[in-house]
Amino acid sequence: MDRLSSCDIIITGSGPAGLAAACLLAANELHVICVAGKAARKQADPRTVALMLPSIRLLHKIGIWPGELKVDTAALRKLRLIDDTGNILTAPTVTFGADEIGEDAFGWNIPVERLVECLQACAERLGVTFRHKDAAAFRARREQATVRLEDGSELTGRLVLAADGRESKMRATAGISALEWSYDQAAIATSFGHSAPHCGISTEFHKTAGPLTTVPMPGNKSSLVWMETPALVDRLMTLSDQDFAKRLQFEIHGKLGLVSEIGPRRSFPMRGLTATSFAKQRLFLIGEAAHVVPPIGAQGLNMSLRDAALAAELVSDAVAEEADPGSASVAEAYNVKRRRDVLPRQAMVHTLNASLLASLAPFHSLRALGLSTISQFGPLRERIIREGLAPQSDLPRIMRA
Numbered sequence: 001m002d003r004l005s006s007c008d009i010i011i012t013g014s015g016p017a018g019l020a021a022a023c024l025l026a027a028n029e030l031h032v033i034c035v036a037g038k039a040a041r042k043q044a045d046p047r048t049v050a051l052m053l054p055s056i057r058l059l060h061k062i063g064i065w066p067g068e069l070k071v072d073t074a075a076l077r078k079l080r081l082i083d084d085t086g087n088i089l090t091a092p093t094v095t096f097g098a099d100e101i102g103e104d105a106f107g108w109n110i111p112v113e114r115l116v117e118c119l120q121a122c123a124e125r126l127g128v129t130f131r132h133k134d135a136a137a138f139r140a141r142r143e144q145a146t147v148r149l150e151d152g153s154e155l156t157g158r159l160v161l162a163a164d165g166r167e168s169k170m171r172a173t174a175g176i177s178a179l180e181w182s183y184d185q186a187a188i189a190t191s192f193g194h195s196a197p198h199c200g201i202s203t204e205f206h207k208t209a210g211p212l213t214t215v216p217m218p219g220n221k222s223s224l225v226w227m228e229t230p231a232l233v234d235r236l237m238t239l240s241d242q243d244f245a246k247r248l249q250f251e252i253h254g255k256l257g258l259v260s261e262i263g264p265r266r267s268f269p270m271r272g273l274t275a276t277s278f279a280k281q282r283l284f285l286i287g288e289a290a291h292v293v294p295p296i297g298a299q300g301l302n303m304s305l306r307d308a309a310l311a312a313e314l315v316s317d318a319v320a321e322e323a324d325p326g327s328a329s330v331a332e333a334y335n336v337k338r339r340r341d342v343l344p345r346q347a348m349v350h351t352l353n354a355s356l357l358a359s360l361a362p363f364h365s366l367r368a369l370g371l372s373t374i375s376q377f378g379p380l381r382e383r384i385i386r387e388g389l390a391p392q393s394d395l396p397r398i399m400r401a
């Protein structure tokens with residue numbers, strides 16, 4: 001077998017979702033080729049991702065947590081929601097503590113670039129073969145999946161895991177359509193220093209154009225995801241660091257003291273996407289190739305890592321039973337289980353976002369009433385905390401406590 005063009009599993013895309021899947025499969029002694037995409041496409045990424053306990057367990061099992069990765073991260077001990085809409089009916093501030101479910105932390109906030117570096121190094125150690133080219137097309141024929149690269153050469157395997165992002169070429173050439181929509185919002189991602197400690201609290205300020213979220217980083221530093229109208233985001237992106245810091249300090253009502261040291265900023269248009277199917281014979285969609293949500297409630301990559309974990313579990317189980325991992329029945333099991341997790345979460349994120357944007361009073365009243373009920377009713381709080389971390393059923397084995 002030519003290890004550069006023929007393997008067990010082909011993974012397209014080397015973002016966090018694709019690399020996590022590559023590590024999991026290679027750890028199970030499968031030969032994996034990762035079509036990493038052209039290096040030129042990669043842009044500097046100032047984002048951090050809040051990864052919840054089940055995702056952290058996955059990083060632990062593949063051997064990159066705690067290790068060097070943990071050094072650059074901060075624990076998320078409390079999540080606080082503040083109604084900052086200024087409406088007549090204001091919801092009470094709700095704070096969820098990890099101690100309410102007997103944990104020290106809900107998860108950790110990790111710089112995306114550092115996460116990708118550590119996953120990449122792990123995949124290389126585990127013997128994953130990397131091809132630094134773009135994947136152009138997918139084809140399935142009997143027992144075999146084929147990926148054509150941009151230079152016309154072909155790779156073959158038993159199955160393709162497509163983790164090539166929201167514009168996925170694999171999804172399109174496999175003939176899977178996607179429902180796509182956009183929000184009249186964009187988000188600025190950056191980091192900042194502050195004079196007061198964050199005490200491990202991540203705060204979502206719910207404003208009329210979307211949430212502004214601060215997430216703890218090591219020391220007196222936090223990361224920021226600020227969703228606003230695209231016009232205001234454009235203006236905020238042109239402010240000097242000093243003016244941006246002043247504006248941010250005002251928007252968060254001085255809760256973190258004096259704001260300074262603004263990091264590199266990058267803006268992201270806010271879009272949603274759901275593939276009409278997450279799998280077909282010899283192809284599974286992973287991460288943003290399957291689903292995209294706005295950054296509310298830290299759902300995006302946590303869902304994507306569950307895609308990677310379930311895909312690896314189903315493939316490894318099939319191989320262990322000497323069955324075909326690319327069969328229609330394995331694909332259907334993946335599709336059904338992942339949609340059961342992803343679709344309700346996308347709906348929840350969409351509804352929360354829409355309830356802020358809606359100019360109709362009934363929506364604000366409903367949100368205020370909902371948050372008020374949650375803040376007072378213990379069993380409901382606990383259920384919401386546990387479901388926010390991960391689904392209580394169907395969690396891939398590797399992510400279970």
Ligand SMILES: Cc1cc2nc3c(=O)[nH]c(=O)nc-3n(C[C@H](O)[C@H](O)[C@H](O)COP(=O)(O)OP(=O)(O)OC[C@H]3O[C@@H](n4cnc5c(N)ncnc54)[C@H](O)[C@@H]3O)c2cc1C
Binds near residue numbers: 042168169
């Ligand atoms: C501002 C912001 C904040 C966020 N915060 C959080 C958070 O706190 N918690 C959370 O869980 N999620 C968060 N998310 C979501 C999270 O960042 C994404 O879900 C995640 O980065 C997507 O990873 P991915 O691997 O699916 O896709 P990507 O990171 O987009 O990776 C796709 C990869 O495929 C490659 N590629 C593309 N086309 C090809 C091709 N033809 N051939 C080969 N390779 C190709 C690309 O180069 C890229 O490397 C946030 C998102 C935003 C925008």
